[in-house]
Amino acid sequence: MDSIFAPKSSSTSTLSSPAFISRFLEASSSRKFSSLTFVGYRPFRYSSYSTTFSMVSNDVSKPKIISGDFGYVLEDVPHFTDYIPGLATCSNPLQDNPAYSVVKQYFVHVDDSVPQKIVAHKDSPRGIHFRRAGPRQKVYFDSDEVHACIVTCGGLCPGLNTVIREIVYSLYHMYGVSRVLGIEGGYRGFYARNTIALTPKVVNDIHKRGGTILGTSRGGHDTSKIVDSIQDRGINQVYIIGGDGTQKGASVIFEEIRRRGLKVVVAGIPKTIDNDIPVIDKSFGFDTAVEEAQRAINAAHVEAESVENGIGLVKLMGRYSGFIAMYATLASRDVDCCLIPESPFYLDGEGGLFEYIEKQLKENGHMVIVIAEGAGQELLSESKQSRNQQDASGNKLLQDVGLWISHRIKDYFSRQKTMAINLKYIDPTYMIRAVPSNASDNVYCTLLAQSAVHGAMAGYTGFTSGLVNGRQTYIPFYRIIEKQNNVVITDRMWARLLSSTNQPSFMSDKDVTEENISGGKKEEGTATQLLDNGNCADGVLGKKEVSSV
């Protein structure tokens, strides 16, 4: 029997930090601690048909970490029963639903979990797992008892309306729930805006529209006012759709709800067009955004190849994570250079951008550059007066790198007088996120929404529903908000991009240091393939083996 242990004074972040979990994995795989008993945390045991687990917790605010054989770790999500004793359950109404009666094993087994990492060696520990999403045999709500609400926060993303629609439909058609409230205008809508009654009829065709029918906002998160409003309205299921900032907000709402001992579910659905949320395979709307970006790249290519020494420059979204730029580049094959926040670059001198542009123009007569909005911000700060402005949510406002680099390229060639260039700058920023989601994102949104509803009905709370290695899971908030998902420039995916564009890497081997990988935000316990000498199975926590899309 393995035990997770920590001094009683350990903070949540210590217990959940990758370093701690890494040490735990090491210990449990070597069975070093198998016979030890630890004071301060009461081991909680339960048996299943297949194996015995041990969970250590006497504090509901600590992460629920359950260990099993061979280094198995379940990073579980909170449940009502953690802090509300004696709750009644009833049978899941889905068991009488004719649509599902034909499905074998429709209900998810209580022990089902999904591994975070699927590349393994014969001697690697089983590693971190998340609870598999899906309907449970027992539910913790009567249909008539449920009063749900949905809120959308942060920037727009294709698929928001689809998620709203599918939450309403799942609640109504699977669980007979008819009271669903839409909170208007993001978090502040809980206390400062109107609400809309959401019925299947109201949301029937909203998935065909971009944006969110509920409206959204940045800033305005006031935890106690929000929870007061939830309590006053008698809401007992809160569905929160939003990005990293939103999930942080959802996490504190959940903590407050638990502190007040309320039987209220807080369920997150991760939304990020930048794909900057960790753990999950990719975010909904990302495929749509990449597809939409192709139009801009195609236009840039047509413009560039139609004139002498044409340069097509496209700026795409990506504040700190360059996934859209990377995938749009890989999809297009017309791009000669892709610049992202995670990969520093320079303009002048040998191996610099100007030299490369000159070479491309001489060889091909034209070129296409894709730049993510967060790329090269350090160069802009050097040349312009640095402005530390923030949006209402506290996100740093970036300077327009597209405009800046256009001017720098034009200046360079007019100074050089070697060739006259013809540069066209296209900024499709808002066009790629204001569109409705494509077919595959619509299916993805549907699954995320259904998973969130199943989890809520089953009494799980404080979770984000997310796809991990192709399976729907429930992920505890702390795992979603503890760090950012970045393109790992020492991964194979970035190498694929470099070999497809033939652009300079702007780096020598000695530059590939810990500071330069993962957007300069390399977290403890993360090992890239390069630094890990190809040993991809051990010690990689929270990052997929290949860049996580």
Ligand SMILES: Nc1ncnc2c1ncn2[C@@H]1O[C@H](COP(=O)(O)OP(=O)(O)O)[C@@H](O)[C@H]1O
């Ligand atoms: N650390 C935080 N704690 C509580 N609420 C937050 C936090 N960060 C952001 N929020 C709230 O989440 C909402 C969306 O955040 P924002 O960063 O704009 O977008 P996104 O969720 O898409 O990243 C805003 O209403 C903001 O006030």
Ligand SMILES: O=P(O)(O)OC[C@H]1O[C@](O)(COP(=O)(O)O)[C@@H](O)[C@@H]1O
């Ligand atoms: O101008 P807005 O609405 O603040 O949005 C711009 C920003 O939104 C983003 O799409 C990210 O937004 P989120 O953090 O809300 O997902 C960035 O790429 C971009 O910088």
Ligand SMILES: [Mg+2]
């Ligand atoms: Mg964000």
